[in-house]
Amino acid sequence: MEEMSTDKLAVLIDADNAQASVISELLEEIAKFGITNIKRAYGDWTTTQLKSWKDHLHTHAIQPIQQFSYTNGKNATDSSLIIDAMDILHENRLDGFCIISSDSDFTRLATRIRESGLKVYGFGEQKTPEAFISACDKFVYTENLREIKEVPQTNNEQNRLKDIITKAVIAVSDDDDWANLSAVVKHINKNYPSFDPRTYGYDKYGKLMKSLDYLELNEIPFNKNRNVHIFIRVID
Template identity: 50%
Template structure:
Protein backbone atom coordinates (compact mmCIF):
# COMPACT_ATOMS: atom_id res chain seq x y z
CA UNK A 1 0.00 0.00 0.00
CA UNK A 2 1.33 3.44 -0.93
CA UNK A 3 1.99 5.74 2.03
CA UNK A 4 -0.20 8.86 1.83
CA UNK A 5 1.69 12.10 1.33
CA UNK A 6 2.14 14.46 4.25
CA UNK A 7 -0.44 17.21 4.44
CA UNK A 8 1.15 20.66 4.53
CA UNK A 9 -0.02 24.19 5.28
CA UNK A 10 1.77 26.86 3.23
CA UNK A 11 1.65 30.33 4.79
CA UNK A 12 3.21 33.22 2.86
CA UNK A 13 4.14 36.69 4.13
CA UNK A 14 3.34 38.87 1.08
CA UNK A 15 5.09 41.88 2.64
CA UNK A 16 8.32 39.90 2.73
CA UNK A 17 8.34 37.71 -0.40
CA UNK A 18 8.21 38.67 -4.08
CA UNK A 19 5.36 36.98 -5.99
CA UNK A 20 7.83 35.87 -8.68
CA UNK A 21 9.32 33.44 -6.15
CA UNK A 22 6.18 31.54 -5.22
CA UNK A 23 6.01 29.14 -8.18
CA UNK A 24 9.47 27.76 -7.37
CA UNK A 25 8.58 27.57 -3.68
CA UNK A 26 5.47 25.48 -4.37
CA UNK A 27 7.48 23.18 -6.63
CA UNK A 28 9.89 22.61 -3.74
CA UNK A 29 7.02 22.15 -1.28
CA UNK A 30 5.65 19.35 -3.49
CA UNK A 31 8.80 17.35 -2.67
CA UNK A 32 7.72 17.23 0.98
CA UNK A 33 4.01 16.56 0.63
CA UNK A 34 0.65 17.94 -0.47
CA UNK A 35 -0.09 21.63 0.12
CA UNK A 36 -3.70 21.27 1.23
CA UNK A 37 -3.81 24.85 2.57
CA UNK A 38 -2.15 27.76 0.74
CA UNK A 39 -2.59 31.25 2.12
CA UNK A 40 -0.84 34.55 1.50
CA UNK A 41 -1.13 37.41 4.00
CA UNK A 42 -1.04 41.16 3.39
CA UNK A 43 -2.95 44.41 3.23
CA UNK A 44 -4.38 44.07 -0.27
CA UNK A 45 -5.51 47.71 -0.29
CA UNK A 46 -1.83 48.69 -0.71
CA UNK A 47 -0.79 49.22 -4.36
CA UNK A 48 2.62 47.57 -3.91
CA UNK A 49 0.94 44.18 -3.41
CA UNK A 50 -1.06 44.40 -6.65
CA UNK A 51 1.31 42.06 -8.51
CA UNK A 52 0.29 39.26 -6.13
CA UNK A 53 -3.24 39.02 -7.59
CA UNK A 54 -2.47 37.06 -10.81
CA UNK A 55 0.09 34.88 -9.01
CA UNK A 56 -2.30 33.95 -6.21
CA UNK A 57 -4.98 33.13 -8.78
CA UNK A 58 -2.63 31.01 -10.89
CA UNK A 59 -1.43 28.93 -7.94
CA UNK A 60 -4.79 28.84 -6.13
CA UNK A 61 -3.46 30.62 -3.05
CA UNK A 62 -6.07 32.20 -0.79
CA UNK A 63 -5.34 35.90 -0.12
CA UNK A 64 -5.88 36.80 3.54
CA UNK A 65 -6.67 40.46 4.14
CA UNK A 66 -5.15 42.22 7.13
CA UNK A 67 -5.40 46.00 7.35
CA UNK A 68 -2.38 47.89 8.67
CA UNK A 69 -4.33 49.72 11.35
CA UNK A 70 -1.32 51.25 13.10
CA UNK A 71 1.88 52.55 11.53
CA UNK A 72 4.97 50.61 12.61
CA UNK A 73 3.02 47.52 13.69
CA UNK A 74 3.10 44.41 11.50
CA UNK A 75 -0.48 43.23 11.60
CA UNK A 76 0.19 40.81 8.73
CA UNK A 77 2.63 38.79 10.86
CA UNK A 78 0.11 38.61 13.69
CA UNK A 79 -2.64 37.36 11.37
CA UNK A 80 -0.36 34.66 9.93
CA UNK A 81 0.69 33.53 13.40
CA UNK A 82 -2.91 33.33 14.68
CA UNK A 83 -4.02 31.32 11.64
CA UNK A 84 -1.01 29.00 11.96
CA UNK A 85 -1.92 28.20 15.56
CA UNK A 86 -5.57 27.61 14.62
CA UNK A 87 -4.45 25.20 11.89
CA UNK A 88 -1.99 23.51 14.24
CA UNK A 89 -4.73 22.77 16.77
CA UNK A 90 -6.78 20.94 14.13
CA UNK A 91 -4.07 18.20 14.25
CA UNK A 92 -4.57 17.70 10.49
CA UNK A 93 -1.14 18.78 9.27
CA UNK A 94 2.17 16.96 9.16
CA UNK A 95 4.11 20.09 8.31
CA UNK A 96 4.00 23.87 7.97
CA UNK A 97 5.80 25.85 5.28
CA UNK A 98 6.49 29.43 6.40
CA UNK A 99 7.57 31.63 3.51
CA UNK A 100 9.21 34.77 4.92
CA UNK A 101 12.58 36.27 5.81
CA UNK A 102 11.21 37.81 9.00
CA UNK A 103 12.58 36.82 12.41
CA UNK A 104 9.14 37.50 13.91
CA UNK A 105 8.22 33.91 13.01
CA UNK A 106 10.98 32.33 15.11
CA UNK A 107 8.74 31.59 18.08
CA UNK A 108 5.98 30.31 15.80
CA UNK A 109 8.38 27.83 14.21
CA UNK A 110 9.63 26.55 17.55
CA UNK A 111 6.08 26.30 18.93
CA UNK A 112 4.94 24.20 15.97
CA UNK A 113 7.95 21.92 16.38
CA UNK A 114 7.08 21.45 20.07
CA UNK A 115 3.96 19.67 18.82
CA UNK A 116 6.08 17.24 16.78
CA UNK A 117 5.11 18.90 13.49
CA UNK A 118 7.77 19.63 10.86
CA UNK A 119 8.53 23.23 9.89
CA UNK A 120 9.96 24.12 6.48
CA UNK A 121 11.19 27.70 6.16
CA UNK A 122 11.80 29.62 2.94
CA UNK A 123 13.45 33.03 2.77
CA UNK A 124 16.25 35.25 1.53
CA UNK A 125 19.92 34.91 2.45
CA UNK A 126 19.60 37.75 4.95
CA UNK A 127 17.01 35.85 6.99
CA UNK A 128 18.12 36.05 10.66
CA UNK A 129 19.78 32.93 12.02
CA UNK A 130 17.19 32.66 14.79
CA UNK A 131 14.38 31.96 12.32
CA UNK A 132 16.51 29.69 10.12
CA UNK A 133 17.56 27.62 13.11
CA UNK A 134 14.00 27.53 14.42
CA UNK A 135 12.93 25.46 11.41
CA UNK A 136 13.57 21.78 10.74
CA UNK A 137 14.72 22.73 7.25
CA UNK A 138 15.32 26.15 5.74
CA UNK A 139 15.73 26.80 2.01
CA UNK A 140 17.06 29.98 0.46
CA UNK A 141 14.82 31.38 -2.25
CA UNK A 142 17.63 32.12 -4.67
CA UNK A 143 18.47 28.41 -5.09
CA UNK A 144 14.88 27.83 -6.25
CA UNK A 145 14.87 30.41 -9.05
CA UNK A 146 12.95 29.24 -12.10
CA UNK A 147 14.59 29.87 -15.50
CA UNK A 148 12.99 32.51 -17.70
CA UNK A 149 11.09 30.76 -20.48
CA UNK A 150 12.59 32.90 -23.25
CA UNK A 151 16.17 32.47 -22.04
CA UNK A 152 18.41 29.39 -21.80
CA UNK A 153 18.71 28.01 -18.29
CA UNK A 154 21.95 29.10 -16.62
CA UNK A 155 22.99 26.79 -13.78
CA UNK A 156 24.25 28.49 -10.61
CA UNK A 157 28.02 28.89 -10.38
CA UNK A 158 29.65 26.03 -8.50
CA UNK A 159 32.00 26.93 -5.66
CA UNK A 160 35.48 25.61 -6.42
CA UNK A 161 37.13 22.85 -4.40
CA UNK A 162 39.66 25.15 -2.73
CA UNK A 163 36.90 27.44 -1.46
CA UNK A 164 34.82 24.48 -0.29
CA UNK A 165 37.75 23.15 1.72
CA UNK A 166 38.19 26.60 3.21
CA UNK A 167 34.58 26.63 4.42
CA UNK A 168 35.21 25.38 7.95
CA UNK A 169 31.52 25.21 8.85
CA UNK A 170 30.81 22.96 5.85
CA UNK A 171 33.86 20.72 6.27
CA UNK A 172 33.53 20.29 10.04
CA UNK A 173 29.81 19.60 9.66
CA UNK A 174 30.43 16.91 7.05
CA UNK A 175 33.22 15.31 9.09
CA UNK A 176 31.16 15.18 12.28
CA UNK A 177 28.06 13.89 10.45
CA UNK A 178 30.06 11.15 8.71
CA UNK A 179 31.69 10.18 12.02
CA UNK A 180 28.30 10.04 13.74
CA UNK A 181 26.69 7.98 10.98
CA UNK A 182 29.55 5.62 10.14
CA UNK A 183 29.94 1.98 11.03
CA UNK A 184 33.05 0.12 12.11
CA UNK A 185 34.31 0.21 8.52
CA UNK A 186 34.23 4.02 8.43
CA UNK A 187 31.50 4.23 5.80
CA UNK A 188 28.31 6.24 6.38
CA UNK A 189 25.08 6.31 4.39
CA UNK A 190 25.11 9.56 2.38
CA UNK A 191 21.39 10.21 2.84
CA UNK A 192 21.83 9.84 6.62
CA UNK A 193 24.74 12.28 6.51
CA UNK A 194 22.54 14.81 4.73
CA UNK A 195 19.86 14.36 7.39
CA UNK A 196 22.39 14.84 10.20
CA UNK A 197 23.73 17.97 8.52
CA UNK A 198 20.25 19.50 8.34
CA UNK A 199 19.67 18.74 12.03
CA UNK A 200 22.81 20.70 12.86
CA UNK A 201 22.32 23.37 10.17
CA UNK A 202 18.67 23.70 9.05
CA UNK A 203 19.71 25.86 6.08
CA UNK A 204 22.13 23.21 4.77
CA UNK A 205 21.46 22.55 1.08
CA UNK A 206 24.01 21.50 -1.55
CA UNK A 207 22.44 24.03 -3.91
CA UNK A 208 23.76 26.83 -1.69
CA UNK A 209 27.19 26.04 -3.19
CA UNK A 210 25.86 25.47 -6.72
CA UNK A 211 25.62 21.65 -6.59
CA UNK A 212 22.32 19.98 -7.43
CA UNK A 213 23.14 16.83 -5.45
CA UNK A 214 24.72 16.24 -2.08
CA UNK A 215 27.02 13.61 -3.61
CA UNK A 216 28.36 16.20 -6.09
CA UNK A 217 29.08 18.68 -3.30
CA UNK A 218 30.83 16.12 -1.10
CA UNK A 219 32.97 14.86 -4.01
CA UNK A 220 33.86 18.42 -5.00
CA UNK A 221 35.54 19.05 -1.63
CA UNK A 222 38.08 16.36 -2.61
CA UNK A 223 38.18 15.36 1.06
CA UNK A 224 35.81 12.38 0.94
CA UNK A 225 35.17 9.21 -1.03
CA UNK A 226 31.62 8.73 -2.33
CA UNK A 227 30.54 5.50 -4.00
CA UNK A 228 27.43 3.33 -4.54
CA UNK A 229 26.43 1.07 -1.66
CA UNK A 230 26.18 -2.66 -2.45
CA UNK A 231 22.61 -2.59 -1.13
CA UNK A 232 21.61 0.58 -2.99
CA UNK A 233 22.05 4.28 -2.42
CA UNK A 234 25.38 6.00 -1.80
CA UNK A 235 27.95 5.81 0.97
CA UNK A 236 30.73 8.17 2.05
CA UNK A 237 33.89 8.17 4.16
CA UNK A 238 36.85 10.47 4.68
CA UNK A 239 39.89 10.03 2.45
CA UNK A 240 42.83 8.24 3.99
CA UNK A 241 46.31 9.75 4.20
CA UNK A 242 47.36 8.01 1.01
CA UNK A 243 44.49 9.74 -0.80
CA UNK A 244 42.26 6.65 -1.15
Protein backbone atom coordinates in the same frame (compact mmCIF):
# COMPACT_ATOMS: atom_id res chain seq x y z
CA MET B 1 13.12 7.21 -7.23
CA GLU B 2 12.47 9.20 -4.05
CA GLU B 3 9.04 8.57 -2.51
CA MET B 4 6.95 11.72 -2.20
CA SER B 5 5.46 12.56 1.18
CA THR B 6 1.68 12.61 1.67
CA ASP B 7 1.82 14.85 4.74
CA LYS B 8 -0.94 17.45 4.81
CA LEU B 9 0.52 20.96 4.93
CA ALA B 10 -0.58 24.54 5.45
CA VAL B 11 1.31 27.11 3.37
CA LEU B 12 1.26 30.53 5.04
CA ILE B 13 2.92 33.39 3.15
CA ASP B 14 4.01 36.70 4.63
CA ALA B 15 3.48 38.60 1.37
CA ASP B 16 5.05 41.75 2.82
CA ASN B 17 8.28 39.86 3.28
CA ALA B 18 8.39 37.24 0.52
CA GLN B 19 9.08 37.21 -3.22
CA ALA B 20 6.22 36.70 -5.66
CA SER B 21 8.68 35.97 -8.49
CA VAL B 22 9.65 32.56 -7.07
CA ILE B 23 6.21 31.32 -6.02
CA SER B 24 5.99 28.66 -8.76
CA GLU B 25 9.38 27.19 -7.84
CA LEU B 26 8.53 27.50 -4.16
CA LEU B 27 5.34 25.46 -4.48
CA GLU B 28 7.24 22.81 -6.47
CA GLU B 29 9.74 22.63 -3.61
CA ILE B 30 6.96 22.35 -1.04
CA ALA B 31 5.50 19.41 -2.97
CA LYS B 32 8.57 17.41 -1.90
CA PHE B 33 7.42 17.71 1.71
CA GLY B 34 3.73 16.95 1.29
CA ILE B 35 0.34 18.00 -0.05
CA THR B 36 -0.81 21.60 0.38
CA ASN B 37 -4.28 21.58 1.93
CA ILE B 38 -4.20 25.29 2.79
CA LYS B 39 -2.53 28.12 0.85
CA ARG B 40 -2.87 31.65 2.21
CA ALA B 41 -0.99 34.90 1.66
CA TYR B 42 -1.20 37.71 4.20
CA GLY B 43 -0.83 41.43 3.54
CA ASP B 44 -2.55 44.72 2.87
CA TRP B 45 -3.87 44.06 -0.62
CA THR B 46 -5.19 47.63 -0.94
CA THR B 47 -1.63 48.93 -1.36
CA THR B 48 0.44 48.99 -4.54
CA GLN B 49 3.39 47.24 -2.85
CA LEU B 50 1.76 43.83 -3.31
CA LYS B 51 0.66 44.37 -6.91
CA SER B 52 3.17 41.79 -8.20
CA TRP B 53 1.46 39.07 -6.15
CA LYS B 54 -2.03 39.31 -7.63
CA ASP B 55 -1.56 37.23 -10.80
CA HIS B 56 0.28 34.56 -8.80
CA LEU B 57 -2.59 34.29 -6.31
CA HIS B 58 -5.04 33.37 -9.07
CA THR B 59 -2.65 31.05 -10.91
CA HIS B 60 -1.79 29.00 -7.83
CA ALA B 61 -5.15 29.18 -6.00
CA ILE B 62 -3.66 31.04 -3.04
CA GLN B 63 -6.22 32.70 -0.79
CA PRO B 64 -5.35 36.35 -0.05
CA ILE B 65 -5.97 37.36 3.56
CA GLN B 66 -6.55 41.09 3.93
CA GLN B 67 -4.82 42.80 6.83
CA PHE B 68 -4.94 46.58 6.96
CA SER B 69 -1.81 48.35 8.17
CA TYR B 70 -3.14 50.16 11.22
CA THR B 71 0.34 51.33 12.19
CA ASN B 72 3.68 51.71 10.46
CA GLY B 73 5.58 48.47 10.02
CA LYS B 74 4.52 44.88 9.29
CA ASN B 75 3.33 43.77 12.74
CA ALA B 76 -0.34 43.62 11.71
CA THR B 77 0.36 41.14 8.90
CA ASP B 78 2.61 39.05 11.13
CA SER B 79 -0.01 38.92 13.89
CA SER B 80 -2.75 37.88 11.46
CA LEU B 81 -0.63 35.02 10.12
CA ILE B 82 0.31 33.86 13.62
CA ILE B 83 -3.32 33.88 14.84
CA ASP B 84 -4.45 31.87 11.81
CA ALA B 85 -1.60 29.41 12.29
CA MET B 86 -2.60 28.76 15.90
CA ASP B 87 -6.24 28.27 14.89
CA ILE B 88 -5.18 25.76 12.22
CA LEU B 89 -2.86 24.04 14.70
CA HIS B 90 -5.67 23.53 17.22
CA GLU B 91 -7.93 22.04 14.53
CA ASN B 92 -5.48 19.11 14.63
CA ARG B 93 -5.95 18.02 11.01
CA LEU B 94 -2.56 18.75 9.43
CA ASP B 95 0.94 17.30 9.63
CA GLY B 96 3.00 20.43 9.13
CA PHE B 97 3.32 24.09 8.20
CA CYS B 98 5.28 25.95 5.53
CA ILE B 99 6.06 29.51 6.60
CA ILE B 100 7.29 31.76 3.82
CA SER B 101 9.07 34.80 5.22
CA SER B 102 12.52 36.23 5.84
CA ASP B 103 11.33 37.70 9.14
CA SER B 104 12.48 36.55 12.57
CA ASP B 105 9.06 37.43 14.04
CA PHE B 106 7.90 33.88 13.26
CA THR B 107 10.58 32.19 15.37
CA ARG B 108 8.31 31.58 18.35
CA LEU B 109 5.48 30.40 16.09
CA ALA B 110 7.74 27.79 14.48
CA THR B 111 8.91 26.62 17.90
CA ARG B 112 5.34 26.37 19.21
CA ILE B 113 4.19 24.32 16.22
CA ARG B 114 7.09 21.90 16.64
CA GLU B 115 6.28 21.56 20.34
CA SER B 116 2.94 20.14 19.20
CA GLY B 117 4.72 17.47 17.16
CA LEU B 118 4.19 18.97 13.71
CA LYS B 119 6.84 19.74 11.11
CA VAL B 120 7.81 23.30 10.18
CA TYR B 121 9.39 24.13 6.83
CA GLY B 122 10.68 27.67 6.41
CA PHE B 123 11.38 29.48 3.16
CA GLY B 124 13.14 32.83 2.86
CA GLU B 125 16.09 34.77 1.55
CA GLN B 126 19.64 34.27 2.76
CA LYS B 127 19.25 37.41 4.88
CA THR B 128 16.80 35.51 7.13
CA PRO B 129 17.88 35.67 10.80
CA GLU B 130 19.45 32.49 12.16
CA ALA B 131 16.90 32.32 14.98
CA PHE B 132 14.02 31.62 12.57
CA ILE B 133 16.12 29.21 10.51
CA SER B 134 17.06 27.17 13.58
CA ALA B 135 13.44 27.05 14.73
CA CYS B 136 12.43 25.14 11.57
CA ASP B 137 12.85 21.44 10.80
CA LYS B 138 14.07 22.46 7.36
CA PHE B 139 14.77 25.89 5.90
CA VAL B 140 15.14 26.53 2.17
CA TYR B 141 16.76 29.66 0.80
CA THR B 142 14.63 31.04 -2.02
CA GLU B 143 17.81 31.94 -3.93
CA ASN B 144 18.33 28.17 -4.36
CA LEU B 145 14.99 27.82 -6.13
CA ARG B 146 16.27 29.64 -9.19
CA GLU B 147 18.58 28.18 -11.84
CA ILE B 148 21.49 26.44 -10.13
CA LYS B 149 24.84 28.05 -10.81
CA GLU B 150 28.23 27.21 -9.40
CA VAL B 151 28.93 30.02 -6.97
CA PRO B 152 32.50 30.81 -5.86
CA GLN B 153 32.78 30.28 -2.11
CA THR B 154 34.85 32.34 0.28
CA ASN B 155 37.43 30.63 2.49
CA ASN B 156 35.09 30.94 5.47
CA GLU B 157 32.25 29.32 3.52
CA GLN B 158 34.51 26.50 2.33
CA ASN B 159 35.74 25.94 5.88
CA ARG B 160 32.18 25.86 7.19
CA LEU B 161 31.21 23.36 4.48
CA LYS B 162 34.14 21.12 5.36
CA ASP B 163 33.31 21.33 9.05
CA ILE B 164 29.67 20.35 8.49
CA ILE B 165 30.46 17.49 6.11
CA THR B 166 33.32 15.95 8.09
CA LYS B 167 31.44 16.12 11.38
CA ALA B 168 28.42 14.44 9.79
CA VAL B 169 30.49 11.67 8.19
CA ILE B 170 32.33 10.95 11.45
CA ALA B 171 29.09 10.99 13.45
CA VAL B 172 27.43 8.21 11.41
CA SER B 173 30.46 6.21 10.20
CA ASP B 174 31.16 2.57 11.02
CA ASP B 175 34.32 1.11 12.56
CA ASP B 176 36.10 1.39 9.20
CA ASP B 177 35.21 5.11 8.98
CA TRP B 178 32.80 4.59 6.06
CA ALA B 179 29.39 6.27 6.21
CA ASN B 180 26.30 5.71 4.08
CA LEU B 181 25.47 8.89 2.18
CA SER B 182 21.80 8.72 3.13
CA ALA B 183 22.74 8.60 6.82
CA VAL B 184 25.05 11.57 6.35
CA VAL B 185 22.28 13.55 4.66
CA LYS B 186 19.83 12.77 7.47
CA HIS B 187 22.37 13.91 10.05
CA ILE B 188 23.01 17.16 8.18
CA ASN B 189 19.30 17.91 7.69
CA LYS B 190 18.65 17.31 11.37
CA ASN B 191 21.45 19.53 12.63
CA TYR B 192 21.69 22.20 9.93
CA PRO B 193 18.15 23.11 8.74
CA SER B 194 19.30 25.52 6.02
CA PHE B 195 22.02 23.30 4.49
CA ASP B 196 21.39 22.74 0.79
CA PRO B 197 23.78 21.43 -1.90
CA ARG B 198 22.28 23.99 -4.28
CA THR B 199 23.97 26.71 -2.25
CA TYR B 200 27.26 25.29 -3.56
CA GLY B 201 26.13 24.85 -7.16
CA TYR B 202 24.98 21.19 -7.07
CA ASP B 203 21.43 19.85 -7.28
CA LYS B 204 22.22 16.58 -5.44
CA TYR B 205 24.17 15.68 -2.32
CA GLY B 206 26.08 12.97 -4.20
CA LYS B 207 27.39 15.46 -6.77
CA LEU B 208 28.50 17.82 -4.01
CA MET B 209 30.32 15.03 -2.16
CA LYS B 210 32.13 13.93 -5.33
CA SER B 211 33.47 17.45 -5.77
CA LEU B 212 35.14 17.55 -2.35
CA ASP B 213 38.79 16.50 -2.35
CA TYR B 214 38.77 15.60 1.36
CA LEU B 215 36.26 12.79 0.82
CA GLU B 216 36.66 9.30 -0.64
CA LEU B 217 33.58 7.76 -2.27
CA ASN B 218 32.69 4.12 -2.85
CA GLU B 219 29.66 3.20 -4.96
CA ILE B 220 28.24 -0.30 -4.42
CA PRO B 221 25.57 -1.61 -6.87
CA PHE B 222 22.61 -3.26 -5.17
CA ASN B 223 20.29 -4.31 -8.01
CA LYS B 224 20.14 -5.18 -11.72
CA ASN B 225 19.22 -1.59 -12.60
CA ARG B 226 22.70 -0.52 -11.52
CA ASN B 227 21.40 1.59 -8.67
CA VAL B 228 24.10 2.13 -6.09
CA HIS B 229 24.59 2.76 -2.41
CA ILE B 230 27.13 5.54 -1.91
CA PHE B 231 29.54 5.34 1.00
CA ILE B 232 31.94 8.11 1.94
CA ARG B 233 34.77 8.67 4.36
CA VAL B 234 37.04 11.52 5.29
CA ILE B 235 40.56 11.39 3.87
CA ASP B 236 43.21 12.06 6.50
